[in-house]
Amino acid sequence: MPEQKLTGAQIVIKALKDQGVDIIFGYPGGAVLPIYDALFQQNDLRHILVRHEQAAVHAAEGYARSTGKVGVVLVTSGPGATNAVTGLLDALCDSIPIVCLCGQVPTHLIGNDAFQEADTTGITRPCTKHNYLVKDVNNLARTLHEAFYVARSGRPGPVVVDLPKDVQFADGTYVPPVEVKHKTYRPQVKPDIARIEEAVELIAQAKRPIFYTGGGVVNSGPIAAKLLTQFVKMTGFPITSTLMGLGAYPASEPHWLGMLGMHGTYEANLAMYHCDVMINIGARFDDRVTGKLSEFAPGSKKIHIDIDPSSINKNVAVDVPIVGDCAHALEDMIRIWKARQKRADQGALADWWNQIRKWQARNCLNYSRTESVIKPQYALERLRESLRGKDFYIATEVGQHQMWAAQFLPFEAPNRWLTSGGLGTMGYGLPAAIGAQIAHPEAICVDVAGEASILMNIQELGTAVQFRAPVKVFILNNQYMGMVRQWQELLHGSRYSQSYSEALPDFVKLAESWHCAGLRATKVGEVDDVIAEMLSINDRPVVVDIAVDPKENCFPMIPGGKAHNHILLGPEDNVSEATPEDGMVLV
Amino acid sequence: MVNNDTIEKHTIAVLVDNEPGVLARVIGLFSGRGYNIESLTVAEVNNADHLSRITLVTSGTRMVVEQIKAQLDRLVPVHRVKDLTDEGPSVERELALVKVAGRGEQRIEALRLADIFKAKVVDATLTSFIFELTGTPAEVDDFVGLMAQLGLVEASRTGVVAMSKGPGGF
Numbered sequence: 001m002p003e004q005k006l007t008g009a010q011i012v013i014k015a016l017k018d019q020g021v022d023i024i025f026g027y028p029g030g031a032v033l034p035i036y037d038a039l040f041q042q043n044d045l046r047h048i049l050v051r052h053e054q055a056a057v058h059a060a061e062g063y064a065r066s067t068g069k070v071g072v073v074l075v076t077s078g079p080g081a082t083n084a085v086t087g088l089l090d091a092l093c094d095s096i097p098i099v100c101l102c103g104q105v106p107t108h109l110i111g112n113d114a115f116q117e118a119d120t121t122g123i124t125r126p127c128t129k130h131n132y133l134v135k136d137v138n139n140l141a142r143t144l145h146e147a148f149y150v151a152r153s154g155r156p157g158p159v160v161v162d163l164p165k166d167v168q169f170a171d172g173t174y175v176p177p178v179e180v181k182h183k184t185y186r187p188q189v190k191p192d193i194a195r196i197e198e199a200v201e202l203i204a205q206a207k208r209p210i211f212y213t214g215g216g217v218v219n220s221g222p223i224a225a226k227l228l229t230q231f232v233k234m235t236g237f238p239i240t241s242t243l244m245g246l247g248a249y250p251a252s253e254p255h256w257l258g259m260l261g262m263h264g265t266y267e268a269n270l271a272m273y274h275c276d277v278m279i280n281i282g283a284r285f286d287d288r289v290t291g292k293l294s295e296f297a298p299g300s301k302k303i304h305i306d307i308d309p310s311s312i313n314k315n316v317a318v319d320v321p322i323v324g325d326c327a328h329a330l331e332d333m334i335r336i337w338k339a340r341q342k343r344a345d346q347g348a349l350a351d352w353w354n355q356i357r358k359w360q361a362r363n364c365l366n367y368s369r370t371e372s373v374i375k376p377q378y379a380l381e382r383l384r385e386s387l388r389g390k391d392f393y394i395a396t397e398v399g400q401h402q403m404w405a406a407q408f409l410p411f412e413a414p415n416r417w418l419t420s421g422g423l424g425t426m427g428y429g430l431p432a433a434i435g436a437q438i439a440h441p442e443a444i445c446v447d448v449a450g451e452a453s454i455l456m457n458i459q460e461l462g463t464a465v466q467f468r469a470p471v472k473v474f475i476l477n478n479q480y481m482g483m484v485r486q487w488q489e490l491l492h493g494s495r496y497s498q499s500y501s502e503a504l505p506d507f508v509k510l511a512e513s514w515h516c517a518g519l520r521a522t523k524v525g526e527v528d529d530v531i532a533e534m535l536s537i538n539d540r541p542v543v544v545d546i547a548v549d550p551k552e553n554c555f556p557m558i559p560g561g562k563a564h565n566h567i568l569l570g571p572e573d574n575v576s577e578a579t580p581e582d583g584m585v586l587v
Numbered sequence: 588m589v590n591n592d593t594i595e596k597h598t599i600a601v602l603v604d605n606e607p608g609v610l611a612r613v614i615g616l617f618s619g620r621g622y623n624i625e626s627l628t629v630a631e632v633n634n635a636d637h638l639s640r641i642t643l644v645t646s647g648t649r650m651v652v653e654q655i656k657a658q659l660d661r662l663v664p665v666h667r668v669k670d671l672t673d674e675g676p677s678v679e680r681e682l683a684l685v686k687v688a689g690r691g692e693q694r695i696e697a698l699r700l701a702d703i704f705k706a707k708v709v710d711a712t713l714t715s716f717i718f719e720l721t722g723t724p725a726e727v728d729d730f731v732g733l734m735a736q737l738g739l740v741e742a743s744r745t746g747v748v749a750m751s752k753g754p755g756g757f
Binding site (some may be wrong): 125129133308317 | 660661
């Protein structure tokens, strides 16, 4: 290939195109003007102008999570980069592939406290999977290709490339993304077959087995989800999933027990507690899931499949560790299961299912239905009914509404559920829904929100309007920071310190001021009509303000520091008595 | 699965790309995750390929030590992580410069001890010596401890460098 001289900014555009990028989420500023100028002079890359850099990253996360591709962000130096930090850490915690390009002051000014200078690589080092500062334009193309490779390989994550302004202006040589052979970073995707065989033998002997799956299955791709569904059917075992893994196994299938963890179902948590063989696929024994570690699934043998070796034996010691990609591991497991003509212990399994049916009969998601006030669970049930059979994506903010959405909205396929699990970032949902809507213009993209969370990135309504992303913002408005209020009620003597939002905006007028549609339901009888109207509007974003019961709490709940079998089903179970003092310090 | 609460001390060698920020990544990992560093040394060992070798001494339960190695290994510029404590016998050495000031009998005693420890005199004045000592960390501890009674002014230590015994390499 003849040597081609391009400016740094042109190299950026060319590298992005060669990486198959079609959408960038960003916000311009002094230190990235050359790149914005190069963007202006081409038509292949579409730039989505956000209203705040944090939202650029969340939108890219929504795009990445809903497509399986790498999300791309472009921000300026200093405050542009620091605003993006929350989004970067969010993507790191939830293993979302992001490449974030940051402008930087020119190389000769680095370290001089120049205008809009920040030590971006220093600040983002613990918030990213990896980061780069490119000081020589001739390293730019290779570094960008490497950034994409690192972001999407192994356990995916965010990668920052810091680009000094003089490097963007300088002329350099472009290199195409020939199959990157990274010097050091080559994650193991193929599992050790001996371990898989060990796992298969253990699974075949199980009396009270359970699949516990996580976001790793979604990240592994749709094939992993298919193989998981196949293997669950072959074995006949029950399956539960973490918040991040919802959708990898269809919720309508009979083996599905619902989500597990702090606000997971009674049956999922008790099945975890009493299981004798746990098959963890792509989950990481997070504290929201395990509860009290010393009493976590006490009588069980544990198999753990994870692409990240550092996730194995981090919180929970396991019996069969398997490092590798979920799809590869599942494929090998199914093959060996068939080859050895394995069959689950049917008698034991029937007893196990009988026990599980009894737990299911407790109907743990039941709530007191009233005609006088809209229950948030009711609003979500009605949303569920109206979305049935449709092509939809659900994003959420963070808090009670997020947990209710996880409990009440069923997912039949992976990549449909966009939520901030690890970091728990309020303000995630609206930009994430916009990112998903940009990627899937014909689909229904709903942000299930609370009135407090939505205000953290409400400015993104402007983005949604400008780029014709007709997202639906479904606000369960209880006037409180609901989850904070719930913990204060249950654990801090109902002293509602700073959790009541006075001076809330009129969300209908707020929506209208941005030329969005604004709808409101204050009575139970209005909910269906409002949802129908929301779904009928497709030419602009819709904000729906549902006035829900301000005092409703989210159950089931495992109090901090407690084991799965101490799960509380409703307000009749006294939480403060159930919470040990050492559990109070846990978040 | 080993999982007990005994604190073990491990010497870990890490081969990394010598690129800006790599040491900060390693140190940030230890501070961010609350691991101990008892000593850490780093220098380029392969000029052509820009490879540096970090030797660090850390302590923790078996589960924590395994976690430290896994976390180090997943840093992008890390080529290899080797637990010298686990992988058979190894040689550990540390270099120290030890300054002692004094006169008369004290001075003679310092020299005599230096001789026993095979420490070299690398600077001498009428009232002071700087000794250069190479040895295991315990030997350096002993020598510095003795010098403390003979007019120790200051000591500077490199921290441990280590290598496994036998023909095998990194």
